[in-house]
Amino acid sequence: YKGQYILAVEGNPPLNEGGMFCIDGGKPFVEKLKLMAEDAMAIIAWGACASWGCVQAAKPNPTQATPIDKVITNKPIIKVPGCPPIAEVMTGVVTFITTFGKLPELDRQGRPKMFYSQRIHDKCYRRPHFDAGQFVEEWDDEAARKGYCLYKMGCKGPTTYNACSTVRWNGGVSFPIQSGHGCIGCSEDGFWDKGSFYDRLTTIKQFGIERNADQI
Ligand code: SF4
Structure with missing residues (x-):
């Protein structure tokens, strides 16, 4: 009406x-x-x-x-x-x-x-690897086969608000990160003009929560 x-x-x-x-x-x-x-x-x-x-x-x-x-x-x-x-x-x-x-x-x-109130990163099943400092460094390296975090391959999950990591896609079958590729941030404003999908957000050295003072 x-x-x-x-x-x-x-x-x-x-x-x-x-x-x-x-x-x-x-x-x-x-x-x-x-x-x-x-x-x-x-x-x-x-x-x-x-x-x-x-x-x-x-x-x-x-x-x-x-x-x-x-x-x-x-x-x-x-x-x-x-x-x-x-x-x-x-x-x-x-x-x-x-x-x-x-x-x-x-x-x-x-x-x-x-x-849209949570980031992909907040509920990503690879998050424990991020926290532990375990990252994929190259496509198809050993870490990629083990399913480590894709942050260093440019994953935009830490700055992207959407439900992909909870609802997933195709009836809950999978989502890009589960298929081995980082999030490109496609639900964020301006994602198309923000540089390469494969640039990481920051290069601050991440040492992982499992390290102790003697190892850093
Ligand atoms: S794969 Fe992406 S979203 Fe998942 S923990 Fe790593 S940086 Fe966060």
């Missing part, structure tokens, strides 16, 4: 050249978005594109791809970032709204707290 529906949006509108870089049904996407948003109760921004801009907004952003909350500024916007977002998280957000008749509690960036 008018004023009571939720508009769920994938992608984002390019604003350059009057929006001509994305035409949908003969009209610029941005025009359609504004029309559909007019009577919506709230908007769900699905994925990193709608939430933050994502790769099409990468510098120098020639099409001026713009996230939904920068275009629609007078409606509540629920951001469900990820490239792509987790299916169970998407359905969880919709189910919450239809079951309780209200919007989920959001963090200061507009993400539902129930799924």
Whole structure:
């Protein structure tokens, strides 16, 4: 009903050249978005594109791809970032709204707290190896085969808020770290412009909690 529906949006509108870089049904996407948003109760921004801009907004952003909350500024916007977002998280957000008749509690960036309040690193099953200072140093080295921490291979789990390490993917089968590759931080704003996926966040020497004063 008018004023009571939720508009769920994938992608984002390019604003350059009057929006001509994305035409949908003969009209610029941005025009359609504004029309559909007019009577919506709230908007769900699905994925990193709608939430933050994502790769099409990468510098120098020639099409001026713009996230939904920068275009629609007078409606509540629920951001469900990820490239792509987790299916169970998407359905969880919709189910919450239809079951309780209200919007989920959001963090200061507009993400539902129930799924985005913890870092991948907080619940990662490789975390004991991080704490012990046991790291993969090269792809396919002995440490990689043992399932050690991927921090030195560029894992962005310590700075990425999402539910991958708890909900996982494909019905809970696995997630990138479980498959042997570090988290690339795809649910964080600007991840596409922050340098190589394989650069670690810091080179501070990590000695591990199992070392004692004689060993350091
Ligand atoms: S693999 Fe990544 S998320 Fe997991 S413990 Fe290591 S740095 Fe943290």
